[in-house]
Amino acid sequence: MSRPARPPAISVEDLVTHLRDLAANLWWCWNEEGWSVFQTLDPVEWRSTNHSPLGTLERVSRARLDALAHDPIFVKRVYDGLAARMAYLGERAWFQRGAAARLKGFKVAYFCSEFGLHESIQQYAGGLGILAGDHLKSASDLGIPLVAVGLAYRHGYYVQNLHRDGSTQVLLPDYDFHRFGVEDLHTSIACPIGSRLVTARILRMMVGRVPLYLLDTDLKANAPEDRRLTEGLYKGEPILRLRQQVLLGVGGVLALKALHEHPTVLHLNEGHAAFAALQRAIDLHAPGRPVAEAFEAVRNSTVFTTHTPVPAGHDRYDPAMVVHELHGLAERGGLSSAQLADLGRVNAGDVDESFCMTILALRLARRVNGVSALHGAVSREMWRDFYGVAAAKVPITSITNGVHAKTWIDPDAERFWRESIGLRLTKQAPTASGWRRAESADPERFWKMRATLRDRLVHFVRDRMALQRKRRGEGQAAVAATYSMLDEDILTIGFARRFATYKRAPLIFHDPERLARILSNGSRPAQLVFAGKAHPRDEGGQAYAQKIFAFARDPRFVDRVAFIEDYDMHVGRMLTSGCDVWLNTPVRPYEASGTSGMKPPLHGGLNLSILDGWWPEGSDGINGWRIGDTEAVDDPDLRDARDAESLYQLLEQSVVPQFYERDEAGLPQGWIARALRSAATIPLEFNSHRMVAQYTRRMYVPAHELRGS
Numbered sequence: 287m288s289r290p291a292r293p294p295a296i297s298v299e300d301l302v303t304h305l306r307d308l309a310a311n312l313w314w315c316w317n318e319e320g321w322s323v324f325q326t327l328d329p330v331e332w333r334s335t336n337h338s339p340l341g342t343l344e345r346v347s348r349a350r351l352d353a354l355a356h357d358p359i360f361v362k363r364v365y366d367g368l369a370a371r372m373a374y375l376g377e378r379a380w381f382q383r384g385a386a387a388r389l390k391g392f393k394v395a396y397f398c399s400e401f402g403l404h405e406s407i408q409q410y411a412g413g414l415g416i417l418a419g420d421h422l423k424s425a426s427d428l429g430i431p432l433v434a435v436g437l438a439y440r441h442g443y444y445v446q447n448l449h450r451d452g453s454t455q456v457l458l459p460d461y462d463f464h465r466f467g468v469e470d471l472h473t474s475i476a477c478p479i480g481s482r483l484v485t486a487r488i489l490r491m492m493v494g495r496v497p498l499y500l501l502d503t504d505l506k507a508n509a510p511e512d513r514r515l516t517e518g519l520y521k522g523e524p525i526l527r528l529r530q531q532v533l534l535g536v537g538g539v540l541a542l543k544a545l546h547e548h549p550t551v552l553h554l555n556e557g558h559a560a561f562a563a564l565q566r567a568i569d570l571h572a573p574g575r576p577v578a579e580a581f582e583a584v585r586n587s588t589v590f591t592t593h594t595p596v597p598a599g600h601d602r603y604d605p606a607m608v609v610h611e612l613h614g615l616a617e618r619g620g621l622s623s624a625q626l627a628d629l630g631r632v633n634a635g636d637v638d639e640s641f642c643m644t645i646l647a648l649r650l651a652r653r654v655n656g657v658s659a660l661h662g663a664v665s666r667e668m669w670r671d672f673y674g675v676a677a678a679k680v681p682i683t684s685i686t687n688g689v690h691a692k693t694w695i696d697p698d699a700e701r702f703w704r705e706s707i708g709l710r711l712t713k714q715a716p717t718a719s720g721w722r723r724a725e726s727a728d729p730e731r732f733w734k735m736r737a738t739l740r741d742r743l744v745h746f747v748r749d750r751m752a753l754q755r756k757r758r759g760e761g762q763a764a765v766a767a768t769y770s771m772l773d774e775d776i777l778t779i780g781f782a783r784r785f786a787t788y789k790r791a792p793l794i795f796h797d798p799e800r801l802a803r804i805l806s807n808g809s810r811p812a813q814l815v816f817a818g819k820a821h822p823r824d825e826g827g828q829a830y831a832q833k834i835f836a837f838a839r840d841p842r843f844v845d846r847v848a849f850i851e852d853y854d855m856h857v858g859r860m861l862t863s864g865c866d867v868w869l870n871t872p873v874r875p876y877e878a879s880g881t882s883g884m885k886p887p888l889h890g891g892l893n894l895s896i897l898d899g900w901w902p903e904g905s906d907g908i909n910g911w912r913i914g915d916t917e918a919v920d921d922p923d924l925r926d927a928r929d930a931e932s933l934y935q936l937l938e939q940s941v942v943p944q945f946y947e948r949d950e951a952g953l954p955q956g957w958i959a960r961a962l963r964s965a966a967t968i969p970l971e972f973n974s975h976r977m978v979a980q981y982t983r984r985m986y987v988p989a990h991e992l993r994g995s
């Protein structure tokens with residue numbers, strides 16, 4: 287019998303060219319046909335580079351490339367990946383199928399100080415960046431004409447290592463942007479900051495159909511202090527922070543002009559970018575006309591999303607500093623120093639009032655929203671002085687955050703839902719109604735899937751713990767001991783967040799003895815996995831990390847509590863897929879939304895959370911648990927004690943017993959019913975396709991239509 291013809295082998299050079307091409311658009315990071323090619327290319331380097339396609343390609347051996355160039359199955363996968371991407375990019379998505387035709391020239395410019403797109407592209411600190419990354423991916427999937435603007439940070443946020451005493455060691459690596467798949471557009475801008483013109487080159491990352499433009503000032507042409515502007519995220523010094531924000535806002539608008547991008551709508555994702563609206567107004571301002579007209583036009587076409595009710599989360603500057611850094615811009619618009627300073631104040635002329643970026647954004651955006659229903663209400667209360675009306679009349683609405691399902695769902699879980707309930711996530715439309723069928727999934731198969739994910743998490747934690755101990759120079763016995771930590775079959779509770787103090791990471795240790803009894807309760811044990819970074823200047827947050835690190839070594843908790851260093855998107859994905867329960871204990875109402883709790887339900891995980899952020903909207907009483915109540919308690923000690931008591935009672939009386947209440951087949955039917963309910967109710971609503979569709983309908987399109995009128 288003749289063998290079927292094999293496709294001819296290709297040259298190594300051609301293979302490398304195709305692989306580079308596949309890596310050049312971040313489409314690979316949320317499509318298995320993309321990333322899995324690089325995983326196969328070299329599984330060891332794939333891991334060692336934290337899943338970087340170009341990093342893996344740099345390190346793979348010539349012999350391996352040679353073998354793969356002669357492997358028709360691999361070559362076909364590369365071609366199939368490129369073909370799938372081409373089909374995706376050419377598809378008519380939700381937006382093109384809908385109202386697009388009548389919106390001439392519609393284009394959104396989305397400004398944000400951080401973007402969390404993938405673990406190998408460390409350009410994010412936390413939730414804001416993750417949300418922005420998910421926003422771009424959904425905008426691409428839905429076909430929204432959107433371009434994004436940010437900064438390219440030489441050392442990202444920071445890498446967290448813990449010393450032997452649990453204190454934080456801040457490492458600042460130098461990233462090679464080329465490895466991120468960025469393209470240097472060989473275009474630069476001159477951004478006025480103070481009396482200088484700072485040169486910034488423009489880099490571009492393609493996120494599916496969405497271009498993300500990043501400014502980089504680390505250039506020889508600039509003075510050393512200006513090269514530092516794109517050194518890292520959220521540095522502490524106010525002057526550096528302010529200048530970074532001038533670069534992002536003013537420089538970002540100049541960059542769009544240099545690239546001939548003409549957005550009709552400006553979306554300020556958080557106040558950091560508010561100078562973009564100011565720059566747009568100055569650009570619109572016609573000499574001889576009142577500048578107020580230009581402000582009004584910009585207001586009509588600007589959307590502002592505020593992200594935090596924590597006062598320290600709103601940047602405030604000395605007005606003199608703002609005037610100094612922006613005097614050139616102000617002069618062009620005919621604004622006096624006093625007028626410029628007043629743009630960031632509630633009370634014009636109040637020289638004692640600082641310059642607040644949020645107020646500037648509120649002033650220059652007609653459409654403003656918070657990121658959950660509760661946060662919308664809190665924001666209306668918080669900013670009513672600015673608007674000078676009763677809270678109920680404050681024009682701040684809310685659009686609740688969501689997560690990009692294809693980014694956060696584990697491939698095995700996705701296969702499970704596809705096979706058992708026919709779920710298709712690839713559909714480029716905002717509704718995810720297929721999730722409704724989750725409750726009809728087979729309980730036994732579902733429980734097997736959960737066991738697989740938990741098992742993988744436990745092994746991941748052990749590996750990480752071993753690496754961490756080795757790095758700290760701990761003895762062989764300590765390293766070996768990590769391989770008997772945790773248990774594959776027991777109730778696993780996860781907590782991973784930025785270690786801002788309001789998130790109260792150590793709350794579950796409020797009464798260590800009581801927790802120890804819960805975790806090591808004979809036949810019904812439980813275990814905890816933590817991860818999280820505190821800001822390098824947040825001593826309180828770092829002390830929390832140290833506290834948990836110490837508990838993880840406490841003989842009462844040994845083998846039952848783990849702390850994984852350097853929380854990132856990969857750690858997040860492992861934890862949110864593998865944990866049975868996702869713990870969230872913020873001080874209400876400081877968690878504006880939170881998104882990590884939206885990730886476990888994609889895998890049938892259950893939330894155990896304070897009624898804060900998105901949870902009041904997501905919780906139905908069955909699909910997870912509510913800690914505490916909604917009554918405000920002012921005394922922090924009393925408040926923590928009450929919330930901890932509620933948490934312990936839930937664990938002792940509901941969470942642990944239900945997990946271990948098994949039928950003859952060994953299945954916890956009550957638990958499974960809750961877990962399937964979580965999958966049936968939460969991903970349906972709390973996903974970024976729904977979120978971006980709402981931004982489009984309620985904010986972008988009306989802003990586009992109102993522009994210039």
Ligand SMILES: *Cc1c(COP(=O)(O)O)cnc(C)c1O
Pocket residue numbers: 411412413416782783784853854855858859879880881882883
């Ligand atoms: C999802 C995610 C976040 C957002 O989490 P919240 O604490 O719920 O806001 C932050 N960081 C990483 C790495 C994430 O994956």
